[in-house]
Amino acid sequence: MAGTAAPKPPETNRVGLQKKDYAGSKSTLCIGCGHDLITARIIDACYDLDIKPEQFVKLSGIGCSSKTPAYFVSRSFSFNSVHGRMPSIATGTALANRSLRMIGVSGDGDTANIGIGQFAHVMRRNLDLVYVVENNGVYGLTKGQFSATADKGSKLKHGAVNHMHAIDLCALAVELGCGFVARLFAGNTKMMRQVMQAAMAYEGLALLDIVSPCVTFNNHAGSTKSFPYAKDNEFALQDIGFVPAYDPQYEEMDHGDEREITLGDGSHITIKALEKDYDPTNRIAALNLLAEYHESGKIPTGIIYINEAEPRFVDQINMCDTPLSRLKEDVARPSKAALDEVMDELA
Amino acid sequence: MATAQASEAETGTIVNDFVLHVATANGSGSQTSNMVLLRALFGMGIPVSGKNLFPSNIQGLPTWFTIRANGDGWIARKQDADVVVCMNSETSDEDVATAREGAVLIYEDTLGLADKRPDCIHYAVPFKKMIAECCPDLRLRKLVINMLYVGVCAQLFGFDMEEIKKALGKQLAGKQKAIDINLPALEYAYKWAEENLKKSDPYRVERMAANDGKIIIEGNAAAALGLMFGGVTVVTWYPITPSSSLCEYLEEYLNRFRMKDGxxxxxxxQAEDEIAAVGMLAGAGWAGARAFTSTSGPGISLMNEFIGLAYFAEIPFVICNVARTGPSTGLPTRTMQGDIISLFYASHGDTKHVVVIPSTPKEIFEMAGEALNLAEELQTPVFILSDLDLGMNYWMSDRFEYPTEPFRRGKVLSSDDLEKLGGKWGRYADVDGDGIPYRTIPGTDHPRAAYFTRGTGHTPQATYSEKPTDWKNNMDRLSRKFETAKTMVPKPEIKDDGHAVGLLYFGTTHEAIREACVKLDTKHNLKLDLCRLRAFPFTQEVEDFLHKHERVYVVELNRDGQMRMALNAELPRFSTKLHSITHYDGMPLTADEVVEALVKREREI
Structure with a gap:
């Protein structure tokens, strides 16, 4: 039709994909679930970071949270494995193909109860993985039992009180040598969006412990993981910015009193401390902070600890750059001379 | 050569036919001494085997090492030793009391054993006194004392000292300092025996030429080599006796031969537990690696959930079960074929697994590489069923042949393949009618490459489904795949001379069965056909064998006849023909036990 303007081309990212190319299937979680807010931020981050879906892998264990990989980036490979064992699947995947970018989505039961062993060891290994814990303090699919992150004194819907101490996954991660530890609240979209990108850009294990309320089983008075409680008690430690490596504006920005951290891929995190002057590169300070806030019942959100110097697992074990899944036979099978040499030794 | 007995009658000597049983304490360095004797016999060209009976302990508990040398090539375990060396005062009373009638006893002369067992041939040796004389370093005496019995045995039985020295050098890997400490003690004892012992036993060794082209190796090392030359890329493991040395050997060989540009x-x-080890395999196999772990029975139990998921989600990887005796601690340092049922049908729901069953180091070398092929071709976990006897004991073997066949990676679609298909494919669709679907590997660069892997019910297109028909159709396809596996797994080794009675066996009972069959034939005129199983599922040849024979004895090392149970379950129409011969005390089978059981059972029929 002559005279009309050409339709505006759809907005794409630097690998030519539209936001909808990062969509997943429709969520089957309860309306209002915190997990869906996190899913949306994962989609944002993948789009913003120009991630090629074919190079991205989504892994999970069992539970409501572990269902979510079906709800984002359908063009990526995904493995919904067994309860509490996502870290081992991620480890094997990284060993087979170190060039893949991985996100693992888990829950508080999947991680802090049945999966605490694999959680601890994957932290020690510093696998190149974004490890998201969608933390709501209860089991959803089995209808509302406490998990190990439920705070002491918090109540279930029908009134039962938790008498045990909570496992603080952030404190444990710092203790075990994790180099990127953040606590977030699913209701704080702005911070989640920045930190999700930073975690994906970080080389090594990034733990995101996200308070993600369960609207069906843990959103009542007496819960310390409800939307109202988290809104009233979130204490944002920092104003966090993320500037991707390709963005030329970074040099021109006025960073003022911000702390700047440059990641291995050339991107930058800017951290401006809010009320409290807090240094997230100090491991001891991180542990103290978590202990203090735990006593007060407040939820400190932001980057709790960051350390860019930790070597990644694939480098610790001196693995070759070629993904092992693509090794050719002439590399993967030693020569006949090698076998002859061993046979001679054994003769 | 059936000449051993003949020469005894003529000259009073028995040449190249004895069982030597050495009792020591573990952690005392006796393994080196025993290996020197074993390797020297091997070097003299005499067929030999070595079995280590050791405690689950680091230092100080009793341990025994049995060497069988036999000119006719019979190297299975034998119940009674001909020569008993007592180096452990804790067990010497019992060692002497349980020696067979007329056995040769070599012991420390202060143990007060001279008056016991007058039926036996005694050599009292002042080991403690001698070590003080030949080993100046007080701290080393406890270790070096074991070299003295090597010297005494070498002299008494006529070992070639050059072979002894060669064996020592090999055993100590050329460490000159260690050789300089051990060799003088060994030679001192040799000389002492020459001057002080009057030979009164009939045993002698003489050089033969039976071992040309042979090697001595443990099954675990052989499996490791098979995996390396089979192109294994990801190895995860959790330490458990008797499998640990498999992955340790594998890492050692890989570090040596699979480095590129540093x-x-x-x-x-090394995983935090067996669940993590198998989880890593599932991730690695899914993402395109040739992935492997080794474990033992308790590890298999822990791995069960992932094994079931991998069966259902169709993920290739290989697990070697080096079986041991019993649950938990059980008898962790003894052997058993006790994990048949728990492997064949491992995990919950409907599961059946492909298992290869080697008998010898050469076979585990070959089957390890083949298992990696089968896993990828069938897209399923494949198991290698070994045991402590094969894995940790010392076996003579023909040299291994270099594998020249290319790796078989199975039905994998590349991005080019997907392009040609117009992106239309289904992860769990049975395109070829053999039950084996096509798969893509994460990282395949095509917008339609990805699929969602899950334990939940799925359609041929890998989408979520809880529909009864989808579930059933998928299970039926997995059954077809298992039928296809029957045509791909190693076939049994069959010896069929048309006899009415068959004997079915597998794994490390091989040497005992071979020896028993000759004895049954020559001494009892009992002739048998043989079927040595080499895989599960059972192939057509196994069915044919059961069909042809009036009755078949199933020999296995467990109480309940687990292999017979599996045969009953898979091939029920033959169940009335099957009879169990079981052995389950933790020790390897002996030929005499088979002979005795068969003669008795056949008489009863």
């Missing part, structure tokens, strides 16, 4: 073309990861 980096590793493999990954070996």
């Amino acid at each position: 980096k590793k073309t493999f990954a070996v990861v």
